[in-house]
Amino acid sequence: MINRNYFISIFFLLLFPYFLSAQDNSNEYWYKNSVIYNLDVDSFYDSDGDGIGDFKGLTEKLPYLKSLGIDALWLAPFQKSPLKDNGYDIEDYYMIHPDYGTGGDLVEFMYEANKLGIRIITDLVINHTSDQHIWFQEAVKDENSIYRDYYVWSKERPDDYNEGMVFPGVQEQTWTFHPEAGEYYYHRFYEFQPDLNNLNPAVQEEMRKVMGYWLWMGVAGFRLDAVPFIIEDPYTGVEDPELHYDMVKQIRQFIQWRRSDALLLGEANVMPDENKNYFGDDGDGMQMLFNFFVNQHLFYSFATEEVSRLTASLEATKDIPENSQWAHFLRNHDELDLGRLSDEQRAVVFDNFGPDEDMQIYERGIRRRLAPMLDDTRRIKMAYSLMFSLPGTPVIRYGDEIGMGDDLSLPEREAVRTPMQWSAVKNAGFSTADHLENPVIDKGQYSYRQVNVLQQQQDPNSLLNWTSRLIKLRKSCPEIGMGDWELISTGSPHVLGIKYEFGSRSLLVLHNLSAASQDIVLQDNFQGYRISNSLENSKEKTGIRELQEFSIKGYGYEWYQLEN
Numbered sequence: 421m422i423n424r425n426y427f428i429s430i431f432f433l434l435l436f437p438y439f440l441s442a443q444d445n446s447n448e449y450w451y452k453n454s455v456i457y458n459l460d461v462d463s464f465y466d467s468d469g470d471g472i473g474d475f476k477g478l479t480e481k482l483p484y485l486k487s488l489g490i491d492a493l494w495l496a497p498f499q500k501s502p503l504k505d506n507g508y509d510i511e512d513y514y515m516i517h518p519d520y521g522t523g524g525d526l527v528e529f530m531y532e533a534n535k536l537g538i539r540i541i542t543d544l545v546i547n548h549t550s551d552q553h554i555w556f557q558e559a560v561k562d563e564n565s566i567y568r569d570y571y572v573w574s575k576e577r578p579d580d581y582n583e584g585m586v587f588p589g590v591q592e593q594t595w596t597f598h599p600e601a602g603e604y605y606y607h608r609f610y611e612f613q614p615d616l617n618n619l620n621p622a623v624q625e626e627m628r629k630v631m632g633y634w635l636w637m638g639v640a641g642f643r644l645d646a647v648p649f650i651i652e653d654p655y656t657g658v659e660d661p662e663l664h665y666d667m668v669k670q671i672r673q674f675i676q677w678r679r680s681d682a683l684l685l686g687e688a689n690v691m692p693d694e695n696k697n698y699f700g701d702d703g704d705g706m707q708m709l710f711n712f713f714v715n716q717h718l719f720y721s722f723a724t725e726e727v728s729r730l731t732a733s734l735e736a737t738k739d740i741p742e743n744s745q746w747a748h749f750l751r752n753h754d755e756l757d758l759g760r761l762s763d764e765q766r767a768v769v770f771d772n773f774g775p776d777e778d779m780q781i782y783e784r785g786i787r788r789r790l791a792p793m794l795d796d797t798r799r800i801k802m803a804y805s806l807m808f809s810l811p812g813t814p815v816i817r818y819g820d821e822i823g824m825g826d827d828l829s830l831p832e833r834e835a836v837r838t839p840m841q842w843s844a845v846k847n848a849g850f851s852t853a854d855h856l857e858n859p860v861i862d863k864g865q866y867s868y869r870q871v872n873v874l875q876q877q878q879d880p881n882s883l884l885n886w887t888s889r890l891i892k893l894r895k896s897c898p899e900i901g902m903g904d905w906e907l908i909s910t911g912s913p914h915v916l917g918i919k920y921e922f923g924s925r926s927l928l929v930l931h932n933l934s935a936a937s938q939d940i941v942l943q944d945n946f947q948g949y950r951i952s953n954s955l956e957n958s959k960e961k962t963g964i965r966e967l968q969e970f971s972i973k974g975y976g977y978e979w980y981q982l983e984n
């Protein structure tokens with residue numbers, strides 16, 4: 421006779437898979453309260469003295485990253501590549517560049533990172549390959565090869581062959597004749613980066629294998645390179661091509677099938693009205709996108725010391741699906757792209773932060789690091805505190821935590837990719853080699869003798885220790901990544917005010933973009949504790965205070981936990 425207990429057991433047995441998956445998914449939103457750090461393996465730390473950073477070196481430096489407080493590491497491409505575009509020209513999706521180590525070194529690295537609770541995100545570059553990729557090599561040799569259709573060809577030179585270049589001034593065309601193939605091939609980027617024909621189901625199948633492989637190796641997600649170009653149909657014209665947004669959803673679906681908490685972080689420098697196409701109306705596209713629109717207006721606001729354009733850009737990018745998230749950043753491995761500003765606005769940013777011609781690039785951007793652009797520690801801290809308090813997830817570029825500079829004698833964006841400055845010894849402690857292909861900065865105020873990790877670790881007031889406290893502060897405020905937010909009027913055109921609500925918590929953050937102190941008049945009378953005191957390493961204790969009329973110092977930043 422079947423008794424009651426039997427039914428109860430069956431009931432729970434049936435629910436078991438649900439509990440399992442619920443547990444598995446419990447951290448699905450990890451990216452909302454995380455801090456992401458980006459680096460290039462070859463510029464971080466060289467373990468074997470050959471002058472090139474490697475996975476063993478990066479593994480040795482994981483405790484440094486852990487102590488800084490980061491949650492996830494985004495690695496620039498490290499696969500086999502001729503390295504003509506910093507690794508964004510991939511020759512083999514499955515093989516690590518031999519200079520960076522072996523597959524074993526990579527697995528050791530993944531294992532150690534996992535032990536420290538650091539998630540690894542890798543770049544996924546599927547818009548194009550290197551022209552050295554075997555697919556392209558086969559494709560040019562034989563028009564009947566199955567690989568021919570992996571790329572995009574035209575027998576005639578398209579009328580718009582010299583339009584739509586991503587690197588104007590350096591790149592001359594988007595369709596180039598290939599003598600061996602006897603046809604023109606399409607390339608959004610440099611001519612050694614032929615675009616894949618991503619509308620070809622065979623290419624999509626290859627890319628699923630690539631994603632599956634890296635997820636199986638333990639990566640927590642991908643920074644998807646050049647998304648609008650992956651999904652374009654190049655035969656519909658380079659200026660206004662047809663875009664296949666459904667491809668984004670298919671990629672998301674695939675990676676989540678393989679790993680339920682896998683993240684897709686997209687590089688799509690698009691106008692606000694296009695955001696939903698990438699996030700998906702129901703948040704079923706990318707979980708995160710870099711907020712290039714806010715980034716450019718942020719620099720405009722730094723330049724003018726007024727917040728109005730920044731607030732407008734925040735409002736314009738506010739309406740995103742519930743589980744979607746912005747990734748905010750100050751600088752990255754590319755130029756500071758100002759292409760979404762008007763000509764007048766861009767000129768103002770150029771005047772302030774990149775006045776010399778050799779600081780500017782691609783007719784739209786600045787190839788400098790943050791510290792030399794802002795050139796004042798108070799202002800750099802304000803900028804970082806502001807970026808960390810924007811609605812979204814902060815992304816830091818390696819070296820910015822110590823205020824590294826740039827080397828404008830290097831070509832194009834290489835200026836901001838010099839080796840990490842670990843100490844004041846030879847080669848900044850990055851490598852023991854006698855010669856570095858990628859030289860360290862050894863002159864002027866940003867030389868490794870002045871700016872390095874070791875020296876800053878020993879100084880409680882250094883930018884490094886300050887940044888580490890900022891990361892801690894940000895992580896103690898989940899309302900920023902998870903809550904609702906509104907801009908509040910501060911009574912000063914120079915001061916940005918944002919108020920967050922999350923459950924029973926609320927937070928008010930204020931940033932003064934100007935060098936002069938400002939009077940603040942809030943419309944509501946808040947009460948709160950100043951929690952940003954922790955950043956200053958000061959012993960001063962502040963109790964709860966009334967917040968309505970007060971002043972904020974030049975480049976001041978104040979975070980208040982509000983009493984409800």
Ligand code: NOJ
Nearest residue numbers: 505508545609645646754
């Ligand atoms: C965007 C990357 O950020 C950039 O560094 C690269 O040159 C292009 N995509 C081409 O992959």
